[in-house]
Amino acid sequence: MVQLFCADIAHVVADPFRDDHALQIIENGALAVADDGVILACDRRDTVRAAYPDAPETAFSGWLLPGMVDGHIHFPQTFATAAHGTHLLDWLERSIFPAEAAYADTPFAARAAATFVDQLLRSGTTTALVFGSQFPDAARALFRSASQAGLQLLSGLTLMDRGAPDVLLHDVARAEQLSRTLIEEVQGQARLHYALTPRFALSCSAEMMQLCGELARAYDGLYIQTHINENHEEITATADAFPAAKHYLDVYDRFGLLGPRTVLAHNIHACDAQLQRLQQSQSAVCHCPASNFYLGSGIFSLQRHLDHGVPVLVGTDIGAGTNFGVLEELASVYKAQQMQRLSLNAAQLLFLGTLAGARALHLDDRIGNFAVGKHADFVVVDAADDPGLSLRLSFCESREDALFTQLNLARPHHVRATYTLGRRYQPLGTKSY
């Protein structure tokens, strides 16, 4: 049965950093969605209604936007947001490794997986590239929860063989065996994708990174995710650990870890040579401003990445980040770039939260906007129950201005509904632990 979803629609149909007409706003618009969750039409409501005269419809006030794409977030840090630490390495040791060790308890991890997926979907995120747990049953629980709830998930076992408590480490042989098992379980499942996840160079020996390169070549369609150039102490320690490498990126490059399915989080402190190599290899970089502010890591230059042609997407980086949803993260993206005199407009903000992520993950044939044939993944953002914001929006002179203001002031309670493949997500109640 075809269904119609009606509201003011906004989506991005091209790259707004190159095309001034990339943003499409359809006032009083409608999506027509087939039974299998695929978009049949996106147009003015009367036009769509004429094509599907008998279809039942659901109407919303507010905006209907594509589901957000989170390019970097940690599942085992669900309960570690706003933990105290001075900077990255101290914070990891003091607050994060103990939190991640708790996922050895499989029933706890299974409940945490349901909570994590719930937090993403109720914040309007419908696709996420996620650092899984170091514990295979916990990593497996995350895939299961995502599949049940409708979240499109790219994830994998977090791999570390040094620099953390023993309980979080795997030797290379065990890492290989666990990774192969999980890859084979996940491959072929709808809307699930496996991502090899060497935490970062300081957590992984040369042999562990060698293994990741070999696995990436052995299986089709795997992603690789890791961290890079987040913090000065981390960069110095990495240079000391890999003295033969030209720079931080070269550590990963030597083991065959760069390529169009690789996403590197942060890249705040990068020289031009690294940006050039990222572009050549078409590796993507994930911008996580709330995390960068929280840990005092620095300010990411979007302009330098754009100038070098490096694909960029946005991530929340929970637990260093402080927003569970990319929708709310966009306000931090705006401020981080304002600090460097790059003033993003509504089209560019919406692009970074949706189509840019879809493109960087090579999923733009399925998600990112409302082109016919894509998955009906969308979020309804509505300030009707927020009197202050409703009043503020009433002073906007155009729908584009209103979208810009809404994107900068979005809060989780503005998410009225999240749909994946045309089905409404039903948020969980509070779980006890």
Ligand SMILES: [Zn+2]
């Ligand atoms: Zn991270």
